[in-house]
Amino acid sequence: MTSIDDDRRFPVALAAALAQPFEYDDGDGVDFEPFDAFVSAEETTDWFRSWTGNKEVSGDVFRVFGMDGTGGYAAFWLVRPGRELADQPVVFLGSEGETGVVARDLSDLLWILADGVGPLEAIDTYDTGIDSRPNAELTAVAERFAPERRQPAATLIGLAREEFGGFEEEIARLCR
Numbered sequence: 001m002t003s004i005d006d007d008r009r010f011p012v013a014l015a016a017a018l019a020q021p022f023e024y025d026d027g028d029g030v031d032f033e034p035f036d037a038f039v040s041a042e043e044t045t046d047w048f049r050s051w052t053g054n055k056e057v058s059g060d061v062f063r064v065f066g067m068d069g070t071g072g073y074a075a076f077w078l079v080r081p082g083r084e085l086a087d088q089p090v091v092f093l094g095s096e097g098e099t100g101v102v103a104r105d106l107s108d109l110l111w112i113l114a115d116g117v118g119p120l121e122a123i124d125t126y127d128t129g130i131d132s133r134p135n136a137e138l139t140a141v142a143e144r145f146a147p148e149r150r151q152p153a154a155t156l157i158g159l160a161r162e163e164f165g166g167f168e169e170e171i172a173r174l175c176r
Helices: 010-020 043-054 106-114 119-122 136-145 151-162 167-174
Strands: 061-066 074-078 090-093 099-103
Touching: 010 061, 010 106, 010 136, 043 061, 090 106, 090 119, 099 106, 099 119, 099 151, 099 167, 106 136, 106 151
Parallel strands: none
Antiparallel strands: 061 074, 074 090, 090 099
C-alpha cells in the first residue's frame, strides 16, 4: 500500500474534475491550468524554496496539481496527520506572493470548481465576494463524487478560511 507521503497519483475524483475544460474567457472565467499529474517531490521543493527564498524548507507538505496563467500553484496542503490526500485542504500560492486556503478538502474543491470558481479566484475574492458561474460538466463530477457536500462556493471557501485561518501567517514565517 502506498502512503500519502510518496503517492503522486491523482485521486479519481480530482482526475475527473481536472479532465474538464476550464475557460479563461478573457479574464471573466477561471484562470486555471490543471496538470496531468502531481509535480514531482524534487520540483515541488525547488519551487517552494525559490518561492519562499528559504533554502532550508522542503515542499513535502504540498501536492501541486495545477497553476494559474502567471505560474501560481494550486496544491493540497498535507496538514492533517493520518488522513488521506482527499481529506487535506487545498491552497493557492501565487506567483506574486499571494496565498490563501481554497477548500477544506477535495469534496469541497469539487463544488467550488462546479460553481465556476478556480483556486486563484477563490483567494482573489476574499474581500470582494464570489461571482458564481455554474459549470454543468464540473457539477456532474461533484454530484458523482461528493453529492452530500453541495454548497455554494462562497460558503465552502468561508468554511476553509475559518478552519485554516493561520495558513497565510504560517507561510509568511517560512519566507526570507
